Amino acid sequence: MLLSINDLRVKAEGKDILQGLSLNVNAGEVHAIMGPNGSGKSTLARALSGHPGYEVTEGTVTFKGQDLLAMDPEVRAREGVFMAFQYPVEIAGVNNAYFLKAALNAVRRHRGQPELDAMEFLTLVKSTMKRLEMDAAFLNRPVNEGFSGGEKKRNEIFQMAVLEPALAVLDETDSGLDIDALRVVADGVNAMRSPERATIVVTHYQRLLTYIVPDFVHVLADGRIVRSAGKELAEELEAKGYGWIEGEAARA
Amino acid sequence: MSGADMPHASESPATSLAAASPGRAERPAPIGQTTAYAAEWERTEAARAAGQPAWLRAARRQAFDRFLDLGFPGTRLEEWRFTNVAPIAESRFPLAEPAHLTAADIEPWTFADVAIRLVFVNGYYAPALSTPAASLPHGVSLGPLGPALHHLATAGDTSLARVAPVDGHAFTALNTAFLADGASLTIAPHVAIEQPIQVLFVSSPDQRATMSHPRLLVEAGADSQARIVEVYAGTPGTMYFTNAVTEVSLGEHAVVEHCRIQLESDAAFHVGVVQVEAARSSAFRAQTFALSGALLRNDITVRMAGEGVDCVLNGLYLAMAQQLVDNHTTIDHAMPHGTSLEIFKGVLGGRSRGVFNGKIIVRQDAQQTDAKQTNRALLLTDQAMIDTKPQLEIFANDVKCTHGAAIGQLDDDAIFYLRSRGLGAQEARAVLIHAFAGDLVDGVRIPGVQTRLRDILSERLTRELSRLGETAGGRA
Numbered sequence: 001m002l003l004s005i006n007d008l009r010v011k012a013e014g015k016d017i018l019q020g021l022s023l024n025v026n027a028g029e030v031h032a033i034m035g036p037n038g039s040g041k042s043t044l045a046r047a048l049s050g051h052p053g054y055e056v057t058e059g060t061v062t063f064k065g066q067d068l069l070a071m072d073p074e075v076r077a078r079e080g081v082f083m084a085f086q087y088p089v090e091i092a093g094v095n096n097a098y099f100l101k102a103a104l105n106a107v108r109r110h111r112g113q114p115e116l117d118a119m120e121f122l123t124l125v126k127s128t129m130k131r132l133e134m135d136a137a138f139l140n141r142p143v144n145e146g147f148s149g150g151e152k153k154r155n156e157i158f159q160m161a162v163l164e165p166a167l168a169v170l171d172e173t174d175s176g177l178d179i180d181a182l183r184v185v186a187d188g189v190n191a192m193r194s195p196e197r198a199t200i201v202v203t204h205y206q207r208l209l210t211y212i213v214p215d216f217v218h219v220l221a222d223g224r225i226v227r228s229a230g231k232e233l234a235e236e237l238e239a240k241g242y243g244w245i246e247g248e249a250a251r252a
Numbered sequence: 253m254s255g256a257d258m259p260h261a262s263e264s265p266a267t268s269l270a271a272a273s274p275g276r277a278e279r280p281a282p283i284g285q286t287t288a289y290a291a292e293w294e295r296t297e298a299a300r301a302a303g304q305p306a307w308l309r310a311a312r313r314q315a316f317d318r319f320l321d322l323g324f325p326g327t328r329l330e331e332w333r334f335t336n337v338a339p340i341a342e343s344r345f346p347l348a349e350p351a352h353l354t355a356a357d358i359e360p361w362t363f364a365d366v367a368i369r370l371v372f373v374n375g376y377y378a379p380a381l382s383t384p385a386a387s388l389p390h391g392v393s394l395g396p397l398g399p400a401l402h403h404l405a406t407a408g409d410t411s412l413a414r415v416a417p418v419d420g421h422a423f424t425a426l427n428t429a430f431l432a433d434g435a436s437l438t439i440a441p442h443v444a445i446e447q448p449i450q451v452l453f454v455s456s457p458d459q460r461a462t463m464s465h466p467r468l469l470v471e472a473g474a475d476s477q478a479r480i481v482e483v484y485a486g487t488p489g490t491m492y493f494t495n496a497v498t499e500v501s502l503g504e505h506a507v508v509e510h511c512r513i514q515l516e517s518d519a520a521f522h523v524g525v526v527q528v529e530a531a532r533s534s535a536f537r538a539q540t541f542a543l544s545g546a547l548l549r550n551d552i553t554v555r556m557a558g559e560g561v562d563c564v565l566n567g568l569y570l571a572m573a574q575q576l577v578d579n580h581t582t583i584d585h586a587m588p589h590g591t592s593l594e595i596f597k598g599v600l601g602g603r604s605r606g607v608f609n610g611k612i613i614v615r616q617d618a619q620q621t622d623a624k625q626t627n628r629a630l631l632l633t634d635q636a637m638i639d640t641k642p643q644l645e646i647f648a649n650d651v652k653c654t655h656g657a658a659i660g661q662l663d664d665d666a667i668f669y670l671r672s673r674g675l676g677a678q679e680a681r682a683v684l685i686h687a688f689a690g691d692l693v694d695g696v697r698i699p700g701v702q703t704r705l706r707d708i709l710s711e712r713l714t715r716e717l718s719r720l721g722e723t724a725g726g727r728a
Contacts, residue, residue, distance in 0.1 A: 049672050052664070077674040089669040093687025102683065103673035110674070142687075143669075159673060 002027045002198050008059035010047045017043040019223035028195040033202045035220030036242040041202045045171035049083035078110035080166030084156035084173045091143040099143050128161045150181040157188040169200045174208035186211030206238035221246050288344040307407045315418040316429035322422040334607045334639050335578040345463035345493045348374035351456040361485040363700035369450040370435045375464035391440030398433035416499035416527035423523045427465040427497040434467030441473035448479040455486035463493040474503035486517035496524040502534035510538040516545035523549045532558025542569035542577050553582040556590045563592040568692040571604035572716045578607035585618035598629040600636035601716040611643040618648045625655040678717045
């Protein structure tokens with residue numbers, strides 16, 4: 001098993017958000033996490049990435065047989081966890097190429113691979129950029145600064161493609177994207193699908209899941225998974241809304 | 253942040269210095285104010301008397317009398333409120349003696365692409381280390397000031413102390429009172445020097461904590477051009493006092509780029525006065541890098557004496573541990589159509605203190621002035637402090653004058669973002685600090701100097717960040 005989350009409880013800003021969440025993800029699988037606002041979807045993504053604002057109070061997370069929660073954020077990244085941010089951060093004065101090369105080489109060092117020099121790095125990223133329909137000038141722009149919402153999300157997927165994580169967690173990557181951008185982002189994610197990798201897609205709406213077809217759909221309510229099923233669950237949610245699930249959860 | 257809640261005397265750099273430099277240069281016992289300086293001056297004067305022109309001796313005596321009148325500035329003076337010079341005033345610093353350094357010794361402070369160089373060790377010209385004559389155009393005179401002064405008959409034959417007069421500033425008066433040598437660059441009208449010129453002042457004290465009074469005199473004739481790199485450095489770990497004065501005059505349409513780098517020993521005191529006078533349509537572009545020293549105080553004044561002067565005055569300062577860096581700048585728009593652009597940035601770690609005071613005067617005649625001042629400080633620890641004050645004095649009515657100050661910490665979201673991609677916590681911080689300071693380093697158009705500055709910045713930040721990583725004082 002690639003990722004095993006067991007009875008995870010997480011606090012943010014003093015409030016209990018995740019209240020005993022369990023989830024198993026095997027390599028090769030795509031899991032969608034859906035749920036109404038405030039159900040804890042983004043909290044799950046951020047807790048997995050090691051965000052300091054999210055405090056794990058109970059439970060375990062095992063990634064590739066290791067205790068993920070004991071790792072610093074950078075170690076998680078080097079081990080192969082990648083979170084595409086809901087709100088990518090703008091970093092003035094640091095250009096994309098410099099940043100991404102530093103990140104890639106940190107990951108490669110950790111994996112015992114030789115570091116890439118500037119030429120090798122450029123060769124690698126150029127083809128990825130082309131696939132994601134990104135302008136070459138983008139590499140010399142400061143990280144996310146002055147990017148449109150769509151460009152920022154595309155940049156997240158670009159970073160993911162370059163860093164080749166074992167587990168990608170997409171935190172509401174679809175929010176604010178028009179159909180064209182959504183398709184490009186989805187193509188980027190689909191291109192990464194392989195028997196060695198898994199993806200967790202956190203989303204509020206079903207639309208992204210028509211492009212990134214999940215193997216499993218989980219519905220979160222009040223910090224727990226209240227229902228898990230195949231991809232058809234997403235369509236059901238789209239038609240009926242979250243109300244009926246929340247009602248069921250309350251009765252259970 | 254207001255200055256009112258700042259302790260100062262209790263944290264004077266001197267208290268930390270004794271501990272910082274064990275074994276070298278014992279800290280002298282405190283004594284009353286100017287007494288020790290008077291004794292040293294009398295001793296020095298007596299030793300120098302032979303062979304020196306009478307006017308020079310008279311000028312030095314006059315300067316010393318002026319220094320005695322002014323005394324060392326106390327913290328009750330507004331301009332010195334945050335910088336307590338008691339550690340300098342109360343110490344006995346003998347005038348430094350000549351020392352022998354090799355090319356290898358000064359290598360860290362020279363640049364492969366700056367071939368023309370004057371080197372002074374402990375204030376004395378070091379001909380063996382200097383390369384003044386390498387292909388200078390006709391009409392340029394570059395060399396030590398001392399021999400030039402000896403040939404003059406009267407004080408009226410030199411413009412020394414014209415742009416930087418002794419009457420207003422105690423440290424300028426003290427510098428002039430001890431003046432024997434220095435660097436002099438004179439450029440005839442219409443001559444453009446393409447290659448950059450370096451002036452390096454190195455301190456290499458003996459067992460004692462000594463002082464030197466470096467002087468740089470630049471006279472750029474009308475329509476001339478030059479690039480000057482002025483570097484102050486010292487043997488690491490040694491304690492000394494450098495009291496430097498730089499005076500620059502620009503003739504009409506002259507263009508001078510001035511890069512000033514302070515890389516003093518971590519235990520050293522440095523008070524530096526830079527006085528610039530710019531004539532009509534000239535351009536003065538300065539970058540000052542205050543990178544190390546226990547106490548660094550810079551007083552930089554640019555007087556825009558003619559119409560249409562273009563002034564860029566940028567600065568980057570680093571203060572770590574218990575260091576104090578104080579930059580006082582004055583841009584004086586005296587005539588119309590002047591533009592000035594000033595950006596100062598500070599990176600403060602440890603228990604360091606920074607002071608920035610940016611005065612901009614726009615006089616009544618200086619209509620159509622366009623002045624912009626920005627100063628930003630990055631505090632790496634909770635114990636670091638900055639006092640920052642823009643000081644705009646505007647007497648003309650048709651001007652554009654803006655200023656902005658910002659003090660902040662590293663952005664936690666940005667640090668997390670970088671870490672989430674695999675960069676270590678320390679590397680993430682370093683990347684962000686370089687991003688903050690990088691544009692000022694990029695502004696140096698001499699590649700070798702730029703690269704060296706970048707390396708020094710990296711090295712100092714790495715040291716500070718690993719220290720922060722080990723203590724609870726830093727921001728996690």
